Amino acid sequence: MKRLLLIAAALLAACSPPPDDPSRTEITLMRFFGSCESKFGAVNDVRQGVGECGIVTTLVNEFNATNGEGIVVRTQIGEWGPYYDQLTARLVAKDVPTVAVMHESALGDYVRRKLVRPLHEDFARIGIPVDDFTEHARRGVSFGGKVHALPFDTWAWLWHLNTGLFKQAGLVQGGRAKLPGSPEELIAQAEQFKRRTGKPYFAWAVANETAANFRSFLTLVAQQGAPLFSSDGKSIDMRQPAVMKALTLMQRLYAEGHVKPHLDYAAANQAFLNGEAGVLLVGTWTLDQFLREADKPGSALAGGYEVVPFPQLYAKKAVFADGHAWALFEGGAKTERHHQAALRFLKFVWSRSGEWARTGHLPVSRQVADSAAFKQLPMRAGLTEITETGVGMPGNVPTQRAIELLIGEDVANLMLSNKPVAEVQANVEKRVNTALKKARR
């Protein structure tokens, strides 16, 4: 009944245009995360938001309702897949949004072309404490030593575990799943898992997927302390021993049946949720939903569901991580007043950044990360370390979307087509170096 009333209200709202008010300062906000108007369109309290869409919608709603300065944030939702294509088209067409959410890995190309406003001084002036940014967040939004965006979250590459199956395989320690500490241990434990449960250890998204493969690969290389890219971000070294070890491990795991074969993203999630594999490699964003799944009666995760950062298999603790950040664009604010309004909005987002952590993503404020409220959220305590150990491609590597595609594609071929490791190394190095050389900034 309430839903129907909301829909009726929405339809009525669509018919009547809002009156033009000169005392309003309207800024535009471009984002993904989808739309959930029917559930949260009228909710003005971010604490009541649930899920990525719900929380970011209520965040904006609350700001609009409570800022008291006549600032109105108009949300413009873009589709996630072609988000950057659309953003680029908008910038080229001079239809620039005031604020936009972006992945930190995508910021670099826009910053270097001077399309994004540096915010270092603004943050100091309005009181956003850059020193409170976690290490990963700071790295993600800093270019040339200056901060260019407000970090929103850190998301990382996790192992989601079906503890029940681990118990069945005899891989438990103190009631919790026993994790490998080295590649050899991993192989041994995977073999034991398969023997005892008859199921593969891993469910990976390998088919039709480049990001997942790239992230696992980068994690393994980073854990060996090896820099994949040169310090100027203009070349890649795929021939170093760390790379060979990482690729060999991945190929061996897949070839020996420790990874359920041929799965794409949706299939891997389904396999895990139905208890067909012990470990799912996916990010922080599914945490919330998987927890709900595990609580359902008769769920395959009823025997226990755990989440850990990608375990340390080599010398160094590292895991792939990226983050979302809010950037202000050159030409996106019509007047200085609009720019200040946008900054007020960012300040508000910062003050509520603890709420966003309820999605499963990690906080960007050290205070929030250390707070009891955050640590009490299920499983988060074990993930906090990622705010320091998280790594991605260095910020000076250009066109990271394209580079991720080139690397991820061949890593997938390593497994799907059993492409020889040496061939993958040579091929990726050649193609990535060509691409990096061509990228002009």
Next chain:
Amino acid sequence: MSAVGLRASRPAYALFVLPFVALYAALLIWPLLKGVFISFHDHDLLSNESFWVGLANYAELWDDEVFRQVVGNTIRFVAISTPIFVILSLSLALALNRPGKLAFLLRATFFCASVFSVTLVTLVWKLALMPGRGLLPQLLTALGLPELPLLTDENLALLTVALITVWWIIGLPMILFLSALQQIPAELYEAAALDNASRWRTLTRVTLPSLKRAIVLVALIELIRQFQVFPQILLMTNGGPNNSTRPIVQFIYEQAFMQLSLGYATAASQVLLAIMLVGVSAQIWIERDKKGGRA
């Protein structure tokens, strides 16, 4: 006034074609020329800065083994799908070119899939082909057949996407043939009936010859469309496995939007244009040959 009247050449008649040609020149030819111009530059998509490089982009394409593979994939895709499109849609049109509710329903059924967007079509087939739990693997297992990794096998992926494409848009060439069938004069059929011609003879002596122009048209339109195949491959295999399905247009998209290299991307699109020009010219020339006289 007879045939001469119809054949009289008057400049005023050009007004029939002028509106279209004006729009065509402004919105297709002019941007095309600009695109060719850009292909001689190194042009950054995001900052819009560019500098002249002459034929360097084309030389690089020539040496690019990924591009060569991509051209090969596209040609293979067209070679697989176009004959299937033409033959299947012709057969369906011939069989369903009749009045009655059943034929109406059947025509609508085969057309139905084409109203859906490519995102949905690829999504539902990815689910149907999901290893182990998808509809198709379950069917194969039930029949005792081995489960084939249709989308992840280098030799099968392109064929699979081609067949899904046929499933998706067979309706359109089918209605093209249907509209062409309506043009066959009733007298021809009456003459055949008078001669007590069998169905087969009617088909081969009356219907098919009258459809020659339509067959060339359908082959042409499918050629054009399948050379530009892109979203379904992007969404189902992302060009893999091992670059065995990546089409030219995906290459162009990746170069332009991901590597921000607009000059290189437009050079690749000119190569696609050249390839398509060969195909289109060949088709039109075939048709010209068959008729002679006015083209």
Next chain:
Amino acid sequence: MNPLLRRGWFDRLLMAGLCLLALAWMLPLLWVLALSFKPNEFLMARTDVFLAPPYTLDNYLDILGTSAVFRWLGNSALVALLQTAGVLVLSSLAGYGFARCEFPGRRWLFAFVLFGLAVPAQSVFIPLHHQFTSWGLQNTHAGLILPGLAAPFGVYLMTQYFKAIPLELEEAALLDNASRLKTFVRVILPLSLPAQATLGIFTFLACWNDYLWPLVIATQPDMYTLTRGLASTQTNFAQSEGLGFLMAQAVFAGAPVLLLYLFFQKHLVSAVSSR
């Protein structure tokens, strides 16, 4: 009577076979319909379900609850209808001009137009975007409609169709001293209804489901077309987390076109029984 229409055992077998084929053809779409009534959370874990519970109307209610959805529907409808009308008018006129009229330069102009058939959309996509944005046509209906009017396929189709119309019909009209234009409108056009219906459906569908061009030219949410607008409402991993919603959106977006097809289908197969 058309020998092809004789009823016999072969005919019945053929139709039976086609019915089976049609059923198999429809199966994935029926599945889409079934999935659209399932909750998203449920579908994250399993998709190999058909008619079994749970059911929900939430996915459709979510679509209707998005206040902009009817604006998007209106955008798509307006743009598709105007573009289709434009293409039909322009292509018919030009097709007639090329098929039946003689004027200086006709052959060259026709070859010039046919060349356009080989031009892939990607060759012109970005320069066209530059052009339109410099003319200030981004986020306008004109920006969405105009490029489709320049496609030569319609002209080619109509030219071929008009060429097949017997000359005698036109000559008869001209004998009555009718102008070319009148002949065209009174005699030729009515004969070309199947081609008009085909081209109309083709163009409408291409416009309705257009993917890349609306993405870059209509970037403001109130100018989104239906497919783009619905896509923007999906969460980031909708193929896994929002599957029911995706299916409902597809049904919602596909239904109008299907209805349009059913409406115009009667012009496709006209008066066959008289043959």
